[in-house]
Amino acid sequence: MTDPFVAHRSLLFTVAYEMLGSAADAEDVVQDTWLRWAGLDTSARAEVRDPRAFLVRIVTRQSLNRMRTVSRRREDYVGQWLPEPLLTSPDVADDVELAESVSFAMLTVLETLAPTERAVFVLREVFEAPYDEIAEAVDKSPAAVRQIAHRARTRVAERRPRATVDRGQQEAVVQQFMAALSGGDLQALMDVLAPDVVAVGDGGGLAPAAKRPIVGADRVARLLMAFSRQQAAYTMSPTWLNGAPAARVDLDGAAAGVVSVVVEDGRITRLYAVANPHKLGRLGEEAALTR
Structure with a gap:
């Protein structure tokens, strides 16, 4: 038993x-x-x-x-x-x-x-x-x-967010987001961000991150494009975090950050980026979650 x-x-x-x-x-x-x-x-x-x-x-x-x-x-x-x-x-x-x-x-x-x-x-x-x-x-x-x-x-x-989307749409939006960043395409990035998008970053004082939420597609896009210029050093790949499609950022084969998004009407309305290294240690093994 x-x-x-x-x-x-x-x-x-x-x-x-x-x-x-x-x-x-x-x-x-x-x-x-x-x-x-x-x-x-x-x-x-x-x-x-x-x-x-x-x-x-x-x-x-x-x-x-x-x-x-x-x-x-x-x-x-x-x-x-x-x-x-x-x-x-x-x-x-x-x-x-x-x-x-x-x-x-x-x-x-x-x-x-x-x-x-x-x-x-x-x-x-x-x-x-x-x-x-x-x-x-x-x-x-x-x-x-x-x-x-x-x-x-x-x-x-x-x-809480008002809208829910199916996993197919969220995966497609995450792919668009990653493609725009990897290609350095500002317009494509603006197209995938809602005008009033909010970006929140968590570096814990150990990794670069804005200390306050960034609001607005233009400001968020410019911040992300500054990151994209470092893409030669970083790699970005799709993953599943907390039950939803997301993006993982690696440096020299090790996790350097993750990005989770909220999608409404086909655009990203909220973006959460975690770069605090103390919070990235469990990305190598799937968590068993159940009700």
Whole structure:
């Protein structure tokens, strides 16, 4: 018989990652959860009626504790903070709700929520946990959790991208984007960017990146074209990140950055570029994400 922790490990990692936006922190939370589970004796485990709910509750509490720590750490972060990118298989996109929940766009929206709001939103909207289970996990009453869930849904709805596109269209736009950059074609790049496009870069003070979001097709295009002039040193290739088509940038065979985009009406409306080397270490192995 498979140990419940082993059976639900991918789920536990996904829950923690969506709450924290960091694979490294999520792995630490999952490890702490394992230690707590392994520390139960046989009789204690036998009393657990729903191991999945029990383990999710531990992960949630550990994630909330970690959120308070990382929030202080991010106050000192240099420049814009973006989630740690995960290499995923195209199959993740088959579960549309899961793919959206781990997208850069959604994770950056979730960063605007208070820790408990984020936990409640993730557990309810993504994993469809009952209110009473969530209440136990966040140490609130079911009535309070319902109110928190409503407030979080409203805030997320105000900030999330309005349109969704199929993977074929997003792949085509990413290909256009990469071709324009590689060819140094300013007009082709302008054609693929929405007039009010917003570009956010995360270098963490360790790699070049704008410290504030860049707004407008002209400004974003000129910034990207400055990068394209260095294409002799860099190579760009398509990849799948966080459940969506994206671009990977390599230097001397090693990852130097990734670019994830939001596409609406055939154009890029938001562009997320991560160059912080501390966030690029997991691009060699696909992350197992599940609901």
